[in-house]
Amino acid sequence: MKNKMNIYSHIFLFFVSLIVLVPLVLIISTAFKSLQEIMTLDFHWMPEKIIVTNFIETLAVAPWLRYYMNTIILVIMVLAVQLVTISLAAYAFGRMKFKGKSILFILFLVQMMIPAQSLVIPNYMTLSSLKMIDTILAIGVVYFASAYGVFLMRQAFMAVPLAMEDAARMEGCGSLRFIATVLIPLTKPSLIAFSLVSLTHHWNEFFWPIIVTDTVKARPLTVGLAMLTQATESSPEWALTSAATLIVIAPLMICFLIFQKQFISSFMSSGIKG
Amino acid sequence: MSPKSFKRLKPYLFLLPALFFLAVFTYFPILNAFKTSLFKLNLDFPKGEFAWFENYRILLASSTFRQVISNSLFYSFSTIIIGFTLSLFLAIQLDKNIKLKGFYKVILFYPTMIPMAAAALIWMWIFMPMYGVLDYYLGKLGFASHNWLNDPNLALGCLVVVGVWKRLGYYVLFFLAGLQNIPSSLNEAATIDGANPVQRFFVITLPMISSFSFFVFITSIIDSLQAVDQVYIMTQGGPFESTNLLVYYIYENGFKYWNRGLGSAMTSVLTIFLLIVTVVIFKTVGKKVYYESER
Numbered sequence: 001m002k003n004k005m006n007i008y009s010h011i012f013l014f015f016v017s018l019i020v021l022v023p024l025v026l027i028i029s030t031a032f033k034s035l036q037e038i039m040t041l042d043f044h045w046m047p048e049k050i051i052v053t054n055f056i057e058t059l060a061v062a063p064w065l066r067y068y069m070n071t072i073i074l075v076i077m078v079l080a081v082q083l084v085t086i087s088l089a090a091y092a093f094g095r096m097k098f099k100g101k102s103i104l105f106i107l108f109l110v111q112m113m114i115p116a117q118s119l120v121i122p123n124y125m126t127l128s129s130l131k132m133i134d135t136i137l138a139i140g141v142v143y144f145a146s147a148y149g150v151f152l153m154r155q156a157f158m159a160v161p162l163a164m165e166d167a168a169r170m171e172g173c174g175s176l177r178f179i180a181t182v183l184i185p186l187t188k189p190s191l192i193a194f195s196l197v198s199l200t201h202h203w204n205e206f207f208w209p210i211i212v213t214d215t216v217k218a219r220p221l222t223v224g225l226a227m228l229t230q231a232t233e234s235s236p237e238w239a240l241t242s243a244a245t246l247i248v249i250a251p252l253m254i255c256f257l258i259f260q261k262q263f264i265s266s267f268m269s270s271g272i273k274g
Numbered sequence: 275m276s277p278k279s280f281k282r283l284k285p286y287l288f289l290l291p292a293l294f295f296l297a298v299f300t301y302f303p304i305l306n307a308f309k310t311s312l313f314k315l316n317l318d319f320p321k322g323e324f325a326w327f328e329n330y331r332i333l334l335a336s337s338t339f340r341q342v343i344s345n346s347l348f349y350s351f352s353t354i355i356i357g358f359t360l361s362l363f364l365a366i367q368l369d370k371n372i373k374l375k376g377f378y379k380v381i382l383f384y385p386t387m388i389p390m391a392a393a394a395l396i397w398m399w400i401f402m403p404m405y406g407v408l409d410y411y412l413g414k415l416g417f418a419s420h421n422w423l424n425d426p427n428l429a430l431g432c433l434v435v436v437g438v439w440k441r442l443g444y445y446v447l448f449f450l451a452g453l454q455n456i457p458s459s460l461n462e463a464a465t466i467d468g469a470n471p472v473q474r475f476f477v478i479t480l481p482m483i484s485s486f487s488f489f490v491f492i493t494s495i496i497d498s499l500q501a502v503d504q505v506y507i508m509t510q511g512g513p514f515e516s517t518n519l520l521v522y523y524i525y526e527n528g529f530k531y532w533n534r535g536l537g538s539a540m541t542s543v544l545t546i547f548l549l550i551v552t553v554v555i556f557k558t559v560g561k562k563v564y565y566e567s568e569r
Contacts (some may be wrong), residue, residue, distance in 0.1 A: 009367035010374075016364060017381040020439060023396040024384060026407060030399065043410040089292040098285035108292075111300045113552045117500045117521055118544050121528040121537045122303030122310065145295035175284070204389035206503045207521070211529060222391045226507060229395060238399060245392045256387045260380050267386065268447045 027249075030242035031055070038238050054243035058228070061240065063216055064247060067224035070136055074209075074220055075202045078140040079195055085145050086194070090153035091179055095165070111147040120211050127212060134214045143202065149194050152269070156190035157183055193266035200263075203252055221248045304545055310538035317532050329539035339540075341515045342523045345430060349519055350498040353437040357494055361442050362487075365449030366479075379450075382443030390440060394507035397436045398423065401508075426516035429509055433517055436504050441497065445490045452486030453479070488559060495551060499544070520544050 025045065030038060031054055033047040058064070092098070093105060116123065123142055124133070132138040160183060168178050184191065206222040213219045219227070225248050229241050256263050311329050315322040333339045364382065368375055385393065400407050401422040409419045423429050456479065464474050480487075502521035505511060511518035511526065518526070524544065528537030 006370055006372050009370055009372055013364065013367050013372075013378050016360075017378055020385065020442065021381055022407065023393060023400065023439070024388075026400065027396045039405060041404060041410075043405075043407060085292040085295065088288040088290075092285045092288035096285040096288070098282075101285075104289060104293075107301075108296065110304075110549075111296055113496065114300065114304065114545055114548050115496065115500055116299065117502065118524070118541060118548070119300070119303040119307065120521075121524060121534060121541055122306040123299055124528070125306065125310070125534070126298065126303065141295070142299040145292040145299075147296075150292060175288075200387060204387075204391075206389055206391035207506065207525075210506070211525070222389045225389075225395070226391055229507075241395060242399070245395055249388050249392050252387045253384070256384065257380075260376075260383075263387070264379060264383055264447060267383075267444065268451055 024253075027242050027245050030238060031246045033239070035237075035239040038242075054239045055247070058240045058243045058247065062224055062228050062244070064221075064224065064244075066216055067219060067221045070218060071203060071220040071222075074136050074140050075199050077136065078143050078202050079198050081140075081144045082146050082149055082198060083191070083195070086149035086153050087179055087184065089145075089150045090157050091175065091183065093150065094154040094157035095162075108147045108150055111145070116142045117207060120208060123208075124211060133212060134218050136218045138212045139205075139209045139218065139220065140202070142208065146194075146198070149198070152190055152194050153187065156187035160186050190269070192262070193269045196263055196266040200252060224248075304542075307538040307541040307545065310534055311542050313535050315533075315535040315538075319535075322535070325535070329535045330543075332536060333539055333543070338515055338518070339523070342518045342520060345516065345518055346499065346520045348430060349434060349437070349501060350495065352431075352434045353441075353498045353501075354491070354494045356434070357438045357441055357445055358487075358490060360438065361445035361490070362449050364442070365446045365453055366475075368446065368450055369453040379443070379446070382446050384443070385440045386444045388440075390503035391507055393440060394436060394504040397432070397439075397504075398508050401432055423509055424513050426514045429513060429517045433501070433504055433508065436508070437498065437501060441494065445494070448486050448490050449483065452483030455486075456482045491559070492552065492555060495555070496548065499548065 029045055029047055032050045032052070034049065034051055034053075037044075037048055089108075093101070093108075127133055127138045127141075132141075164182060165178060168182060173181070203220075204222065205220070206226070209218075209220050210223045210226060213223060216224075225241075225244055228244050229237075310322075312324060312326060313319075313322040314325045314328065368378060403409055403421045403424075404419045406422075408422070413419065420428075422432050460478050460482070461474055464478055469477065500521055501519055502525065505517055505519050505522040506525070509517040511522050520540070521544070524537050524540045526537075527533045527540060
C-alpha cells in the first residue's frame with residue numbers, strides 16, 4: 001500500500017519536474033544550434049550539430065564584459081553596505097532597550113510591504129535631482145537598507161546569550177567591537193544566508209536597473225540582455241538571444257549546482273529577497 | 275556630551291544608517307508620490323500645476339485603468355491559487371521520504387536562481403507560434419498553431435504560467451519546512467483512531483503548517499502585485515492592454531508617456547492598496563495563525 005502511494009508521488013513529481021526543466025534544457029539546446037536549425041518546424045531537443053558560433057557572435061555585438069563588471073560591482077556594493085546597516089540596526093533592535101522601539105520596528109516593516117519596485121517614479125525623481133541617473137550607485141542605493149536583513153539578523157543576534165556581552169563589557173569591550181568580534185562570527189550562518197539571497201536578488205534584478213540606466217556604462221547583465229533582444233526589430237534573433245541568455249544565467253546556475261544545499265537553506269531561512 | 279546622554283542616544287545612532295536610507299528611498303518617495311499626484315505634471319505641463327485630485331479622477335474614468343486593475347486581480351488570484359495548491363501538493367509528495375528527494379528539490383528550485391527577464395525570454399521562445407516547443411507538441415496532437423502571446427484571451431494566462439513556474443520551488447521549500455515540523459506521532463495517533471488521509475490533511479496537516487502557509491500567502495500577494503519584468507519583456511502590456519499590470523502601468527505613465535502626475539497617482543493607489551491588504555491580512559488571518567513564540 002505504502003509503496004503504491006509512493007509510486008504515484010514519483011510519477012507526479014517526475015512530470016512536474018519535467019515541465020519545470022523545459023526552459024533550462026531548451027535554452028541550453030537552442031544556444032548550441034544554428035539559426036537554420038532553430039527555425040525549422042521539425043523540433044529536436046538535441047542539436048543536430050553542436051556549434052559555438054552563437055556565443056562568439058553574441059560576444060561581438062554586446063559589451064558583455066562591461067555588463068559583467070557592472071553587475072559584479074553592483075551586487076558587491078549593495079551587499080557590503082547592507083551588511084553594515086543591517087548589523088547595526090539589528091543590534092539595536094535585538095539587544096538594546098530604547099523609547100519608540102516598537103514604532104520604529106513597524107516603520108521598518110513598511111519597506112517589506114512596499115517594495116522599491118512600486119516606487120520607481122518618485123525614486124527616479126529623487127535620483128535625477130541628485131544627478132545620479134545612469135550610475136551603478138543609483139541602481140544599488142535604493143537597497144542599502146534592508147528590512148528583511150534587519151529582521152533576520154535581529155533573530156540571530158537575540159540568540160546569543162546576554163551573559164557573553166556582560167563579560168565582554170567587563171573587559172572593556174565596546175558595542176561596535178562586540179558586534180565585529182563576537183556577534184558576527186557567532187551568527188555567520190545567518191549572515192551567509194542573507195548574503196546569498198541578496199547577491200542572487202540583485203544579480204537577477206531587471207526593472208529598476210532598466211529605468212535608471214541609459215547607457216552601457218552602468219547597465220547590468222539583465223538589462224544588457226533585454227537591450228540585445230530589442231535591438232533586433234520584430235522578434236528577437238533566437239540564436240544570439242539564447243546564447244546571451246545562457247551567458248547571463250550561467251554563473252548563478254553553476255554556483256547553485258555546486259552549493260545547492262547552502263543556497264536552498266539560505267533562501268529558506270531568510271524569508272525572501274535582499 | 276555626557277556619557278549618560280550618549281548612552282541614551284546610542285540605540286538611535288545604531289539605527290541611523292538604515293533609517294537614513296529607508297527615509298530617503300521608502301518613506302520620502304511614498305509622500306513625494308502623493309504630493310506629485312496632486313499636480314498636473316506631464317508633457318503639457320512640464321513645470322507642474324496644482325490640480326487637487328484631478329489625476330485620480332482621470333484614473334477612475336479611464337477604461338485602461340479599470341482593465342489594469344482587473345488584469346492584476348486575475349493575475350494575482352490565479353498565480354496565488356495555482357502556486358499555493360500546487361506547491362503544497364508537491365511538498366506533501368516530497369515529505370513522504372521518497373527517493374531522489376534532493377534531486378526533485380533542486381529541479382523545482384532552479385527557476386528562483388534565474389533572472390525573471392531571462393526566464394521571460396525563454397518562455398517567449400516556448401510560446402513562439404509554429405517554431406516554439408509548445409506549438410510543436412500541440413501540433414503533434416493535432417492542434418493548429420497558435421499565437422499565444424498575441425491573443426488577448428490567452429496572453430495573461432501565459433504570464434500566469436511563467437509566474438507560477440518561477441516561484442513554485444521557492445514555496446515548496448516553505449511548505450516542506452512546515453510539514454517536517456509536524457511530529458509524526460500526531461499522524462500515527464490519528465491513523466490509529468481511524469482517521470483517513472483526507473481527514474488527517476484537514477485536521478492535522480493544514481493547522482500545523484498554518485504559519486508557513488501564512489508566509490507563503492503574504493509573500494505571494496506582494497510578489498504577484500509587483501510582477502512587471504515578464505510584462506516588459508514578453509508583451510509590453512499588449513495585446514489591447516490585456517496583460518497590462520499595475521507596476522507596468524506605472525512605468526508606462528511615468529516613463530513612456532512622461533505623465534508623472536498620473537503615474538504618481540497610480541503609485542499612491544498601489545501603495546495604499548498594499549498597506550491595506552497587508553494590515554487586513556495580518557489582523558484577520560494572521561491572528562488565527564499559530565506563531566512560534568518570539569522573545
